[in-house]
Amino acid sequence: MAIFPTTPSQTVGPYYAIGLPWGDGPHVVPEGTPGAIRLHGTIYDGRGAPIPDHMIETWQCDPDGRFPDLHGAGVGGDRLTSTLAGFRGFGRHGEERGDGTYAILTVKPGRVPVAVAGGGEVLQAPHVDVSLFCRGLLDRVVTRIYFADEAEANATDPVLRSVPADRRDTLIAQPDGDGGYVLDLRLQGEGETVFFAV
Template identity: 55%
Template sequence: MNLGSTPSQTVGPFLSIGLPWTDGPAVTADEGADTVWIKGVVSDGAGEPVPDALVETWQADRDGRFDHPDDPRGAVPGFRGFGRCPTEPDGSYAIRTVLPGALPGQAPHIDVSVFARGLLQRVVTRIYFPEHAEQHRTDPVLAAVPAGRRDTLIAVPTAGGYRFDVRLQGEGETVFFDV
């Protein structure tokens, strides 16, 4: 008897439709003067957009505080700290937030998880901001990244916010962390 091999299958494309979150891309309820948009595109190893990915963010508020029980200081009212946005057919996403404050011993940053077809586990990265370049030198996580790849973690200023593209593989691949 000769049995054929089991066909391979990928994860998804249920992620962008199976994990909705009521507040979606709104990390803060405020739409004040310090509100910014972080927009970008998730692309695969060939540079093609990933239309069914899910981008999640988790961050401190502008004072470096979290909306979490482990942070007894609490966050600014209306600040959730968490955002979730499915990508559009062109691979784009957008998260409305505020620039985070510094955490002890770390430069201000936003933690990012990306879920996408073909990934058995999420990939995790960080967004750092160019205006905190002085603090980048002492951030232990950023310092552990080879100098030639750190630019994949630095957002680019745009009108009304920042651009942060996520490249899952290949040339210009975003740095991901093993967590």
């Protein structure tokens, strides 16, 4: 027999706006970088309401398909190391305004190879890897952002092709008319974003 009644359950957070964001986080490249784009959108819950407490992290290659070597470790050698000035590859946007939006200043990534079953490699379409943390989740969810104006590359991307055709649009950012791209992320419900088991 229990002595005390069961306490109400609670969701995780809100924590993300307190200690994890930093000033340079939303800048994968510095302001004024030639070819810089703004990748942005809103994070929605299952009821269609913006989630005011979230953090989004991104990882990508540069336009030449190369990754940064920020600490001089020499991983991948010169052939694979980005030479784009100030390119970090990593971005982090912590919700600050309480309206559920995110924005990352970056460059459009190039194509990188991936090994396929049976041997060999194919080129992936330009994409940005995304981890999303928000209240109510015990662990992050992982997805990708592709680009609508890369239709030919998207058609052959092995990851995007593994997604049912009627749900692929949940991963494809559309031009925003101002030189950037917009993609909303939906955790549940109509238009739910495809998240990957990793």
